[in-house]
Amino acid sequence: MSLQGTTPNPDLTVGPDNKQRWNRPAHRRHGFHNAHHLFRRALMVRSRDVLMLEPATTDLTPQIPDLARLIAHPAFSAFCCLRDSRIFAEAAAPDFSTARPHSIQSVTKLHMHLIMGHLLDQGHLSLEAPVRAYLPDIGPGYADAPLQSLLDMAVVNDFSEDYADPYADCFREEIALGWRLPAPGQEETTLQDFATSISGYRAGPTPNQVLYKSANTDVLTLVAAKVSPTPLIRLIEDIADVVGYEGAFHISLSKEGHPAFSGGGCLSARDLARFGLFVGRAAQGQTGGKIANAGFTSQSLNRMAPALAPPKAWLRYSNHLMTDGRLIAHSGYGGQFLMVDPTTGTSCAFLSVLENASGYDDAYMANVADVLRQVCHVAMA
Numbered sequence: 001m002s003l004q005g006t007t008p009n010p011d012l013t014v015g016p017d018n019k020q021r022w023n024r025p026a027h028r029r030h031g032f033h034n035a036h037h038l039f040r041r042a043l044m045v046r047s048r049d050v051l052m053l054e055p056a057t058t059d060l061t062p063q064i065p066d067l068a069r070l071i072a073h074p075a076f077s078a079f080c081c082l083r084d085s086r087i088f089a090e091a092a093a094p095d096f097s098t099a100r101p102h103s104i105q106s107v108t109k110l111h112m113h114l115i116m117g118h119l120l121d122q123g124h125l126s127l128e129a130p131v132r133a134y135l136p137d138i139g140p141g142y143a144d145a146p147l148q149s150l151l152d153m154a155v156v157n158d159f160s161e162d163y164a165d166p167y168a169d170c171f172r173e174e175i176a177l178g179w180r181l182p183a184p185g186q187e188e189t190t191l192q193d194f195a196t197s198i199s200g201y202r203a204g205p206t207p208n209q210v211l212y213k214s215a216n217t218d219v220l221t222l223v224a225a226k227v228s229p230t231p232l233i234r235l236i237e238d239i240a241d242v243v244g245y246e247g248a249f250h251i252s253l254s255k256e257g258h259p260a261f262s263g264g265g266c267l268s269a270r271d272l273a274r275f276g277l278f279v280g281r282a283a284q285g286q287t288g289g290k291i292a293n294a295g296f297t298s299q300s301l302n303r304m305a306p307a308l309a310p311p312k313a314w315l316r317y318s319n320h321l322m323t324d325g326r327l328i329a330h331s332g333y334g335g336q337f338l339m340v341d342p343t344t345g346t347s348c349a350f351l352s353v354l355e356n357a358s359g360y361d362d363a364y365m366a367n368v369a370d371v372l373r374q375v376c377h378v379a380m381a
Contacts (some may be wrong), residue, residue, distance in 0.1 A: 011038050012181045018166040020180040029353045032334055033077065033096060035103040036250035036266040040178035040188075043259060044248050045237055051244030051274050056087040063378055066371045075335050075352040075364070077102055078269035081375055082277055084345045089375070090269065098269040101250055102351040105332030107272065108251065108265030109217050110279060113300070113320035115224050115235055115261075116151060117282075117293030124227040127151065134223045141198030142219050150216040152305050153317045154207055158200030159215045163333065163360040169198070170214055177260040178252040191254035195219050210306045210317045217262035217320070225258060232259055238291040243278045245271045263333065269349045276340040276347030279321075279328055283342035301325055311366040327376060329369065334359050339372040348372045 011022045011031075022031030022038045036042060060081070061068035071079060071091050078098045080090040090098050119125045127148040131138050141157040142150070149155045161170040174180045176194035195218050225232055236259060240249050249271070252264030267275065281287050283301065285294035302325060305318035315322045315329060322329040328340040335352030350368055354361055 008184070009181060012040060012179070014180055014183070018171060020174075023179075023359065025355045025357060025359075028334070028355055028359060029095075032103040032351075032353045033100065035252075036101045036248075039250075039252040039264065040181070041253045042178070042250050042264075043233060043236065043253055044250050045240045045245075046248050047240045047243060047245040049241070049244055050246050051085060051277075053082065053246075053270065053274075054086040056090050058089050060089045060375060060378060064371065064374050066367070066374060070350075070368065070371050073352070073364075075354050077335075077351040077353060079348070079350050080269040080273040081346065081348040082270075082273040084277070087270075088346065092269070096351075099247060100268055101247060101266040102268065102336075103332075103334065104265045104267050104272055104336050104338075104351070105263045105334055106214065107330045107332040107336050107338045108261055108263050109214075109320050110275070110330050110338070111236070111239065111259075111265070112217050112220050112224070112261045113151075113297070114239060114279070114282065114292060115228075115232070116147075116220060116320065117296035118235070118291050119224060119228055120296055121293040122229075124229075125223070131219060131223065134226050135219070137192075137196065138219065138222075139196040139198055141201050141215075142195065143201065144203060145201055147220070147223065149206070150220050151319045152206070153210045153212050153216060154306050155213060155216055156200075156202040156204060156207070156211060157198055157213075159198050159213045161213055161215075163358040173215060173218070173262070176218070176254050177262065177264055178254060179260075179264070188255045190256045191218055191258045192222060192256065195222060207306055210308050212317075214262040220320075221258050221261050233257075235291060239275075239278075242287060242291060243271075243275050245274060247271050267349075269351050272338055272349035272351070273347045276328075276338050276349060277345065280340040280342035280345060280347060283328060297321075297328075301328070309362075311363065312369055315369070327373065329372075331365055331369070335364065335368070337365070337368045337372055339369070339376060341376045344376075346376050348375050
């Protein structure tokens with residue numbers, strides 16, 4: 001029941017289209033540029049020390065016309081490419097900057113790659129074990145699924161993530177992530193309740209193509225929270241300290257306080273590129289910190305894993321990162337992409353906001369991936 005003189009929060013209340021206001025097309029750009037202020041609840045972390053960056057010295061658009069066209073796209077928010085601690089190139093839309101926080105959506109999932117590698121290194125997990133070995137009360141959608149299948153987006157169950165379907169399970173998941181309110185009179189769902197409600201696990205061989213389910217990350221979050229001797233919020237602080245953010249890392253929280261690693265992160269373009277540099281250093285065994293498993297990251301680039309659907313089939317999904325065997329990448333709903341070349345120490349962050357009905361366009365995302373790959377190739381020259 002609402003208090004007298006109050007109204008349901010207009011940013012988080014779901015309308016007839018089953019979307020909350022901040023994710024409707026007319027408001028989505030404002031929503032993604034201000035998500036860290038709009039979530040139901042969120043954690044904010046600053047780094048103890050800041051990785052200082054040298055100023056930009058390169059305009060890549062004459063060499064890469066596709067980059068110029070991408071930056072001119074109405075969805076564009078910000079772009080930053082770092083080479084070690086030097087800004088190789090950057091740009092921002094007139095209504096944004098490379099230093100402002102932006103929703104990075106599923107690029108946040110790379111945190112789960114780092115955390116799971118860390119817990120493996122400490123001996124707290126076996127990737128061959130089923131989820132029920134760590135979460136005895138988990139529902140039938142995940143109880144018998146091996147952790148490895150969750151990390152590789154290779155789980156077959158009833159969870160649906162179709163952004164064109166406003167009633168897909170991924171939107172029900174948003175209540176548990178703190179992105180929207182439930183229907184009037186209903187209680188907010190915990191992450192545990194949401195994950196337990198999923199049904200329909202089917203065992204079988206590893207699929208050749210990714211079965212993308214953000215719920216996999218939610219379940220891995222619950223596993224990590226259960227087995228980690230260090231609270232997940234402290235691990236986020238450890239990551240921030242080795243990355244060296246200039247601004248802040250924001251992440252939405254579930255009702256019971258779990259970080260929304262499936263997509264709740266917000267970072268500026270510069271800080272997302274800084275994060276990418278750290279992931280690249282992890283692959284090279286040069287982290288200088290305690291929250292990485294260099295063997296796990298480097299092995300993730302070379303192992304067999306399901307491929308993304310065309311037109312991004314040149315990337316595989318391995319241990320919660322995307323890779324072609326050399327590059328490390330991850331995409332995010334709405335138009336986000338991070339691509340890293342560990343060999344050359346190059347990290348490219350791209351932020352944008354698609355304002356179509358679904359908030360997703362596979363052809364657009366494939367183009368972003370291809371352009372960032374071109375940028376990495378120029379950076380190698």
